[in-house]
Amino acid sequence: MTIDSTSISWVHPGTGIYRPGDVIQGVMTLVITGDRHNLSELLVKIRGLAKTHWKTSSGSGKNRRTKTHQEELWLMREDIYFIRGPARESLAPGTYTYPFSHTLRHGLPPSYESQYGKISYMCKARAISSDLFSFNSKTDYVFTVLPVLDLNAKPQLAEPVAVSATADTSTFGHAIGDYTLRMNRSGFTGGERISITITGPDRLFEKQQKSDGVVKLKKCVLNTAHSRTREEKYDLAEVHPYSSRGWRSPIELTVPNHERMTIDSSMCRIVTVSYYIKIHSRHITMRIPVTIGTVPFVSSNSGSQAWGSPSQQLQPRGSPQTWRPSPAPSPSPHVYRPPQREMFSPSAPAAPAASMYDPPPSYSEVMAAEKGAMGAEKGAEKGEKKEEEGPEAAAAGRNWDSYWTFN
Secondary structure, three states: OEEEEEEEEEOOOOOOEEOOOOEEEEEEEEEEEOOOEEEEEEEEEEEEEEEEEEEEEEOOHHHOEEEEEEEEEEEEEEEEEEEEEEEEEEEOOEEEEEEEEEEOOOOOOOOEEOOOEEEEEEEEEEEEEOOOOOOOEEEEEEEEEOOOOEHHHOHHHHOOEEEEEEOOOOOOOOOOOEEEEEEOOOEEEOOOEEEEEEEOOHHHHHHHHOOOEEEEEEEEEEEEEOOEEEEEEEEEEEEOOOOHHHHHOOEEEEOOOOOOOOEOOOOOOOEEEEEEEEEEEOOOEEEEEEEEEOEOOEOOOOOOEOOOOHHHHHOOOOOOOOOOOOOOOOOOOOOEOOOOOOOOOOOOOOOOOHHHOOOOOOHHHHHHHHHHHOOOOOOOOOOOOOOOOOOOOOOOOOOHHHHOOOO
16 A cells, blocks of 8 residues: 555646746646555645855855855745545545646746746645555646736836936046936837937047947846845846947947846845846946836837837736827926936836837948947047956855755
8 A cells, every 4th residue: 555656747738837827727646556545635735935045255264154145935835735634535546636726926026046046936746644654755846937027017117218417527637527318218128129329518429439438238136135135247238339429329239038037026025136237438337227028018009019029929828918108298308317326217207109219220320330430549448347246156056956945
């Protein structure tokens, strides 16, 4: 009298991939061999767990100390019982099937793994025996939750962004003047182009011609463990406007097709993923946050995608789009001066219709402008100061499979 096996199969074979709001449907199969067997519990556990883990060291030699930082956050804990004590249930030898279903709540963060943190989901079959000298049976299955962020649900991301700041002074302390950075919106999807325009006095662009600079799209993963944090930063795209003509022309960055993993603190408190644009040169230093989603903005009159991204297929099943940008355009973006050149949220009046945005120049126009600018004097390259990424992780190369456990 033994439990031969337990297994889980999905109603739609070969899937195991869901989105928030979807219904998980599966079948638990129990096989008993030999004589009749008594079970006290038979259940399916559905779990979602976020974990962070890293180590820091201080001192040297005999005084060297290593401290571990880790935290767990349950995102989902659902138990579906088929047999539950204290009464025992006797089962004859044979194969038994138990269908189950569970609806994933909206707002769940997607499955994600980085060097210091992980978000994962698992479905576990458990058969608890009450017979003496018998063994329990358990089987674990990992399933994937895809990211879902509909930009249409956040109309503020469709608003134009205009930010003004004062350029850093010259070598001899002479003022250069103010400049303004503009973007037609701050929400994007994978494969779309981010167009940035900088306006300012001629003296600024003359100075920029003599020094190198870089414009980057960066991803920041923030891991938290009991008030301690660890950042991971990655460069996704970058452009080097080498001449004054390059800085005057629209600067374009392309969002990688696979990037659609914005995770804010409302989804998961200990693992967040954000994006920002960093402009760094001798006289211009600025960071502007952007949001990367899965469903692009749609046209207000035709219902087609305003920027032609193929990410529309990631819309949650059973949740048709109903939002459209407001048709009332704003006369002009609001220009303001931030108190510091740090990360900030753009501010603008009501969102204009998607059709009011001026499309960025074509690829051939930008490449022609950059090719003409390459002949100008480049000057001494200053380069961008390398960002401090923190000490090398003592947990580098960590085998998450040996550390990751679900209860």
